[in-house]
Amino acid sequence: MKHSGLAFDKKTEAFLYFLEKEGIITLSNPLETEQLPAEYIEQYKRQLYFLLDILRSPRKVHEVQKKIFDAKIAIFGLGAVGSGILQQLCMMGFRQFVLIDYACVEENDIARTPYSIAFQINEPKIKAAKALIEELAFNPVVQVHNETLKTQTDLGELVGGVSLIVNTADEPYVGYTNIKLSRHALQHNVPLVAAGGFDAHLASLGELLVPNVTPCADCYATFFHESLKDWKPIPHPVTEREGWFGGLSSLSTFSASTSALEILFYFMNQDDQQVVSGGRGEFLFHDYSLDSYTVERDENCQSCGEGHK
Structure with a gap:
């Protein structure tokens, strides 16, 4: 090998490779590539x-x-957390999305979503989300489905060929939607982000479910069933909430941001998936503490453990 009139032997080449690998030296233009x-x-x-x-x-x-x-990312639920994750994924360079939601943008959504409310009121959230992608992403490719997630929903038709699924749909209940999506993800070897930030758990940390590496949604359901069997909820100070919970944009952004970073971390470490652990947490606003715990895979889980074989 020759460079600038100088001869390099194999030891010199190996030494330069080592320096580059350690980040001590780099190329004249490290971002130059033919891949992108x-x-x-x-x-x-x-x-x-x-x-x-x-x-x-x-x-x-x-x-x-x-x-x-x-990558092609499917997102179920485009409310405060779902739209926040979508916004940040676009800012990270993701550009291909499948969006699933049945609701329309309401006037009060201005408090927690990045949608352009001025001209999106009463429009389907999938339309507002698509406009957000087209504003931010590079050459976006978007599929939209104006429907809700039901027991009989054919997920193969909705999310066939996706690289990763994100769930922020909390209706009819986030536990049910997580389980349905998790079982599908297991069968097709697709990672699932069960995002936090749902009603009554604002600023919570969701979990990344990697098939046969982390606990699945059924493992989490079993864990909560056992750990919370003696738990009694504290009465809410506001008795008339008309079925809705309040929240702050910053709390939803916290949940969205942690999920977006978790997705980026996954794409950075796909060859070393053992670094992904099971667990969940929650930022507690009243004292600025972070409550977190670990969830282990259930060996007897009918979905991902020995019990399903």
Whole structure:
């Protein structure tokens, strides 16, 4: 190998490779690549430099960002947390989405969502979410489904071929929607983010469910059934809430941000999925503490444990 008129032997090449791997030296333009469009690189340059600080290798950065560029993400529920996750994923470079929601944007959504409320009132949330993607993402590809998640919903038709599923749908109940999606995700080896931030658990940390690596939604359901069997809820000070819970945009953004970072972390570490652990947590606003705990896979789980074989 020759460079600038100098001869490099194998030891010198190995030493330079080591320095590059350790982030001590880098290429003259570490973001230059043929894997991604130049306009895309320019749009996400700040993120790429951030990843370069973490991964310390231009090659690895390009590999991660190419996975993001090619990924197809399905999002169930486009309320405060779902729209927040969607917004941040677009800002990370994700561009292909399947959006599922049946509700319309209401005037009070201005308090917690990034939608352009002025011209979106009474429009389906999927339409507002699609407009958000088209505003932020690079060459977006979007599929929309104006429907709710039901027991008989054919998930194969909705989310066939996706790279990852995000669930923020809390109707009829977040536990039920998580289980239905988790069982489908297990069968098709697709990771599922069961996002936090649902009613009565604002600013909670959701969990990433990786098939045959982390606990599945059924494991979580069993865990809560056992751990909360003697728990009695504290009476709410507001008795007439008309079926709705209040919240702050910052609390929803907390949940959305942690889920978005968890998704990015997954795409950065797909070859080492054992780094993903099972657990959930919640930021408690009254004293600024973070309550978290670990959930283990249930060996007898009928969905992911020995019991399903």
